[in-house]
Amino acid sequence: MANKMRLQIITPMRSILDEEVESVILNTTEGEMGVLYDHEPVVALLGYNKLVYTQDGVKKEATTLGGFAEVTIDKVVILTDASELADEIDVERARKAKERAEKRLQGQDVNVDRARAEIALKKAIARINLSNMK
Structure with a gap:
């Protein structure tokens, strides 16, 4: 043991x-x-x-x-x-967060906090990847 x-x-x-x-x-x-x-x-x-x-x-x-x-x-x-x-991950919520972060990063708005959007994207991807392995 x-x-x-x-x-x-x-x-x-x-x-x-x-x-x-x-x-x-x-x-x-x-x-x-x-x-x-x-x-x-x-x-x-x-x-x-x-x-x-x-x-x-x-x-x-x-x-x-x-x-x-x-x-x-x-x-x-x-x-x-x-x-x-x-088992706690809400996959649909993570996908929506990923889409929002990608949209912010692709846009040209200078008021967007790019660092925050990049972190949000990384978090969403980590959640989606873990939920896909269940």
Whole structure:
């Protein structure tokens, strides 16, 4: 039996997850990073993507929309701007958000906050991609 570690996913609005897991795969800004119990301590910057974790032999997924991961020997703490578990994603809402962001980025309006639109687009794409993997 593999040693387990605690996985916590925390956003400014709520705690998404606080469970014992066997493994975690993080999508950092530097690439994927696998984490097992007794991992070397590290802090990593997260991208707009997903994380995969194994709980009782079952793979599960959640979005990570920016933020940080702190890895210790027996814990992974995710502090992220927003996160959803796969079954919480409203796919239609994510598609509409993607369309709005793309429209803003394609337009010539100088009053559009391009950085904000780019982040909205990345978040929508991460949500859609995770929902398509269910």
